[in-house]
Amino acid sequence: MSDSEPAVRLLSPDGERLADGRYDIDVSDAALRDLYRDMVLVRRLDVEGTALQRQGELALWAPCLGQEAAQIGSARCLRPTDMAFPTYRDHGVAWARGVTPLQLLGLYRGVTNGGWDPTQLHCALYSIVIGSQALHAAGYALGASLQGSSDATVAYFGDGATDEGDVNEAFVLAAGFRLPLVLFCQNNQWAISTPREGWHGAPIHRRAEGFGFPGVLVDGNDVLAVMAVTQAALDRARSGDGPTLIEAFTYRMGAHTTSDDPSRYRSADEVDAWSRRDPIRRLSAYATRIGAADESFFAEVEAEADELAQVVRAGVRQLPVPPPESMFDHVYAEPHATIAEQRAFLTAYQDSFADEGVA
């Protein structure tokens, strides 16, 4: 995995409970079932997203397949007033923050450039410009600390994003201001066609040390381990001890997006090897092993997933296409003469066709 300390791991791929020595977490049976439900539902949503794009219902989809433990495990540690800054792939994070599946699909259907109210849900809009959200998260965390609040902030970003200046500058801010910030990197091994492996720089989590805060490597397909390290990082943030970088080692099981053809750059063997480390199977094996869940529970969640899929499929087709004039809404907070003029032009222009129709 890397030449530094081994990754934090609390579940083996077969669902055996492991002791780590550095981190641990107590999760009730009910909480385990909730995690399982979250992960299964997010996966179904994700699979539907890919299918809907294939059917022409979405412009694009960026699958989170395989990354459910990293996303759910971390986001479920957040308090309601904590803030998350996700990327375009973090559907599990959005889900955990209460973004509805249809809100989430709007961006990918091309009916909105946003989709939800970040203030209300404490979940920023998806960021597509790689790394940009890390600085927003740093600023948000700075705000929280200036206001003396105990809210923590989590910035989500990918392995590729750690190349960008913005992310490194966020590290600088995080260290310099001792921000109540968790820098959560999902190293899914690929940035489109660019592999993380083979790059000669330090492993991602070890960069933190140079900036002046701790970095930790966690098995990103182990939901308990992800929770344990995230909880510890959030506690650190809240108690004023500053930021933590978490590198969740996981794998992008799907294509980069539905526009991508990964067979051009990675082998089926590699994908196969990672499928044996599936995060959901790992959790279900553990839950079964300790008697926290049984077949009837799994069947119940399966039925719930079927229902979700139906709601998503039916709902997405009915997502309203906003009226053309809505393009001019909210460009500015205050009235703006150019916008008003152009809106009027568009209306008149469209009416000119209506007149033709009548004539």
Added chain:
Amino acid sequence: MTTMTMAAALNAGLRRAMERDPSVVLLGEDIGRLGGVFRVTDGLQKDFGQARVIDTPLAESAIVGAAIGLAMRGLRPVVEIQFDGFVYPAFDQIVAQLAKLHQRSSGTVRLPIVIRLPFGGGIGAVEHHSESPEAYFVHTAGLRVITPADAATAYVTMQQAIASDDPVVFLEPKRRYWDKADVDSAVDVARAPSPWQSRVVRAGTDVTVACYGPMVRTCLEAAQSHESASCEVVDLQSLSPLDTDTLIASVRRTGRLVVVHEASGTAGLGAEVAARVGEACFFELEAPVLRVTGYDIPYPPAQLEEHHLPDLDRVLDAVDRVLAF
């Protein structure tokens, strides 16, 4: 003559330039093994090796900044920025560094760098993938800015841009990547006409329609479909320097001008063109110059882009308005 798509023509142009000049190197995200997300660099790493087709980290400022250093070391870097909306992290390196260094060094430092930038909308993409940032670069002294409208010009202008000793922002109209045209791959680029000029792509007598990049096809279609007016279509092609000679000659003949681009209107190319033509053709103009452009809004979600982008009807509407003036 070979029939090829614009993407293939760009690929062939890059290949030819690399064959001719060993100092040409390509840099960008996912351009090597993947061949670029639009496959414009497909196969080039395989044929020229990893030292000449370099897959870079995901860092646009790094890519352009490093290209400056490579150029100082005698190489001719051709940089790919994956999409228009992702050029902004490199903005400082482009407008404050790349554009100025030749002058700052009293001409001793040459920066023969090409920045390839797929631009424009119309492909139903999510946000940041459909933008038209050309005005920022045209506004910046020290950069040349060019955009080919079809496969044949793409093949030639790509090679000419690489041969230029100035930094060139090379805008590729991404929605035309798959349009096919006949390309003369035997053309002698050294003798080809200068790329830094506009060209009349359709002769006409009543109205001049000026456009560039993705809008050239739209305007040609509009011109062809107009029932009564004879429209002359001018492809500006070179946005910096802006060649107004061809355009002014055309407007002197037609007396009317419509300028079309996808980018927002305010302080866009259309404004510059209108001002220059107004200065030169005050007595010949029979009507005010009209602009047909994207609105002054952030690029809208894909399902609304047809209302934002100039299309055949909006071009015809403006043509009718200048004729009726």
